[in-house]
Amino acid sequence: xxxxxxxxxxxxxxxxxxxxxxxxxxxxxxxxxxxxxxxxxxxxxxxxxxxxxxxxxxxxxxxxxxxxxxxxxxxxxxxxxxxxxxxxxxxxxxxxxxxxxxxxxxxxxxxxxxxxxxxxxxxxxxxxxxxxxxxxxxxxxxxxxxxxxxxxxxxxxxxxxxxxxxxxxxxxxxxxxxxxxxxxxxxxxxxxxxxxxxxxxxxxxxxxxxxxxxxxxxxxxxxxxxxxxxxxxxxxxxxxxxxxxxxxxxxxxxxxxxxxxxxxxxxxxxxxxxxxxxxxxxxxxxxxxxxxxxxxxxxxxxxxxxxxxxxxxxxxxxxxxxxxxx
Amino acid sequence: xxxxxxxxxxxxxxxxxxxxxxxxxxxxxxxxxxxxxxxxxxxxxxxxxxxxxxxxxxxxxxxxxxxxxxxxxxxxxxxxxxxxxxxxxxxxxxxxxxxxxxxxxxxxxxxxxxxxxxxxxxxxxxxxxxxxxxxxxxxxxxxxxxxxxxxxxxxxxxxxxxxxxxxxxxxxxxxxxxxxxxxxxxxxxxxxxxxxxxxxxxxxxxxxxxxxxxxxxxxxxxxxxxxxxxxxxxxxxxxxxxxxxxxxxxxxxxxxxxxxxxxxxxxxxxxxxxxxxxxxxxxxxxxxxxxxxxxxxxxxxxxxxxxxxxxxxxxxxxxxxxxxxxxxxxxxxxxxxxxxxxxxxxxxx
Ligand SMILES: Cc1ncc(C[n+]2csc(CCOP(=O)(O)OP(=O)(O)O)c2C)c(N)n1
Ligand SMILES: [Mg+2]
Numbered sequence: 036x037x038x039x040x041x042x043x044x045x046x047x048x049x050x051x052x053x054x055x056x057x058x059x060x061x062x063x064x065x066x067x068x069x070x071x072x073x074x075x076x077x078x079x080x081x082x083x084x085x086x087x088x089x090x091x092x093x094x095x096x097x098x099x100x101x102x103x104x105x106x107x108x109x110x111x112x113x114x115x116x117x118x119x120x121x122x123x124x125x126x127x128x129x130x131x132x133x134x135x136x137x138x139x140x141x142x143x144x145x146x147x148x149x150x151x152x153x154x155x156x157x158x159x160x161x162x163x164x165x166x167x168x169x170x171x172x173x174x175x176x177x178x179x180x181x182x183x184x185x186x187x188x189x190x191x192x193x194x195x196x197x198x199x200x201x202x203x204x205x206x207x208x209x210x211x212x213x214x215x216x217x218x219x220x221x222x223x224x225x226x227x228x229x230x231x232x233x234x235x236x237x238x239x240x241x242x243x244x245x246x247x248x249x250x251x252x253x254x255x256x257x258x259x260x261x262x263x264x265x266x267x268x269x270x271x272x273x274x275x276x277x278x279x280x281x282x283x284x285x286x287x288x289x290x291x292x293x294x295x296x297x298x299x300x301x302x303x304x305x306x307x308x309x310x311x312x313x314x315x316x317x318x319x320x321x322x323x324x325x326x327x328x329x330x331x332x333x334x335x336x337x338x339x340x341x342x343x344x345x346x347x348x349x350x351x352x353x354x355x356x357x358x359x360x361x
Numbered sequence: 362x363x364x365x366x367x368x369x370x371x372x373x374x375x376x377x378x379x380x381x382x383x384x385x386x387x388x389x390x391x392x393x394x395x396x397x398x399x400x401x402x403x404x405x406x407x408x409x410x411x412x413x414x415x416x417x418x419x420x421x422x423x424x425x426x427x428x429x430x431x432x433x434x435x436x437x438x439x440x441x442x443x444x445x446x447x448x449x450x451x452x453x454x455x456x457x458x459x460x461x462x463x464x465x466x467x468x469x470x471x472x473x474x475x476x477x478x479x480x481x482x483x484x485x486x487x488x489x490x491x492x493x494x495x496x497x498x499x500x501x502x503x504x505x506x507x508x509x510x511x512x513x514x515x516x517x518x519x520x521x522x523x524x525x526x527x528x529x530x531x532x533x534x535x536x537x538x539x540x541x542x543x544x545x546x547x548x549x550x551x552x553x554x555x556x557x558x559x560x561x562x563x564x565x566x567x568x569x570x571x572x573x574x575x576x577x578x579x580x581x582x583x584x585x586x587x588x589x590x591x592x593x594x595x596x597x598x599x600x601x602x603x604x605x606x607x608x609x610x611x612x613x614x615x616x617x618x619x620x621x622x623x624x625x626x627x628x629x630x631x632x633x634x635x636x637x638x639x640x641x642x643x644x645x646x647x648x649x650x651x652x653x654x655x656x657x658x659x660x661x662x663x664x665x666x667x668x669x670x671x672x673x674x675x676x677x678x679x680x681x682x683x684x685x686x687x688x689x690x691x692x693x694x695x696x697x698x699x700x701x702x703x704x705x706x707x708x709x710x
Contacts, residue, residue, distance in 0.1 A: 104501020
């Protein structure tokens, strides 16, 4: 175990996988000489050389497609988007090519690669640079969507993502990059599609991913002070979703709050609460509550930005409502 | 001429010698593609083929010339107008027809249809329905050859409409920047659906589109299979030499509408006739071979009859196949079988 940052955990995962497997390479804007816009690829150019750590022009659609073609030809690309906001320019390659290639080719071609980069809301960067798009991507069969909430998960999940035989959307959190945590040294792999119970409780289930997991844990602390024991579940992989872990928890607590940073409409929370309703209806003592970002483009002013995002207090409040304690 | 003399004989085109066997193979392949497409058109009319179906009648020399020039290990990928290319590549025609018909033995198991032909064994990498999408993918195939140093060249084919997509220029730039072994081929068949070249492109000499990326361009008569093969071989040699990508503009023409639903009223009968009767690639090769004393009109008539029979047999065999098994709905989405795929059957009570 070492205490390292979320950023360094990601770096470690990539370095270990590139050392293990010659086919793995990293490509993206500013990943090589600049050491990454968020310094995730710090030192990798020096370690692996310019053939395997490649700076691209600012051309998201083009290099996303390059990754798809390279993966079809047997390589294992890791394509970094400086942030997922810019991946919108590359969606055709992700949605129409990567996700569907295996199916359209009757299984002849797979696209084993990772698209990764910073996602979620950032701090004070306004509407175009601060948003959550995981629900867009998680909607697409053929893609896997992974979002780590802490350094250890970041490492274990990224290693699994690079080894995976399908296309993995790996959304890191811009604000979490500097978070420090205990991370196992060397081989540490977290299988995709497995949720993690981050805190055990019996009164209410809080389901939250990425940065919201931390918010949910903070809310659970506060709820404990108020006599409510919350169980916190981080799906970690949004697709495929480990609904079983969620359903088992709800069967115990009979109440659930689903939290996400992104917009409410057709969001991840909508999907999770629908599944709880479909599969765990008889376990519920109250309707599932959702805590989400407000449905506005992200404002710049500090106060407005704060209001647009879910807060720990919002989660506490929602948990009290579903527990009949509001 | 005796059979022996004929074998020694052939046609020399621009310094390259094509022997009789090659000429026959190229001719028969072009004619097969033509008759195959006609059959596909008929089956579409009978509603046995559904969806979008883009025929390549008129463009056969580009398909056959390109595949003659390429190595088997080279990658080839194109748009949705892919029947001719996949057939030229040597894929099983019954599997291609079965794909059009949505049958179990289709080349992609009936899951792709007309626009999504793939044949990994022959390095035929689709069959892409989004205009221009194959160009960045081809960039990646070329990148893989650079990375692995495997000596392969990628032929990335697009249309005169497709070349206006931004992704093409992103790909030109990176391919040239890293000197990737790619031949970008634009099949200039004069129209993108109903939009003629000059209504969509400020620079209509499409082979010049690579200039600002330092990509050399060649314009080739795509209605002449020998010329196309010869020049395409040069382009491929350039890409293979490590000097970087090259852009080939194939001048060609599609005889049919854009897809089966297009009556092609945006162009005149006279224009179509001019290409059809004046520049048809199959008639041209036949005339060359007859002139060289390598074949007779009667022989070609007989070959056409035989090929039509072959195509009919292919269609019959494909039609006899069952539809894909229902279990195929769920395969090939991910590498591992899907667990908990949604939606679940609703359970009440
Ligand atoms: C991104 C995108 N936009 C629009 C279409 C609809 N569309 C299909 S084919 C086509 C014309 C393309 O013409 P061209 O590139 O010249 O190829 P051709 O059909 O002549 O082979 C259009 C607009 C599409 N498939 N993809
Ligand atoms: Mg065209």
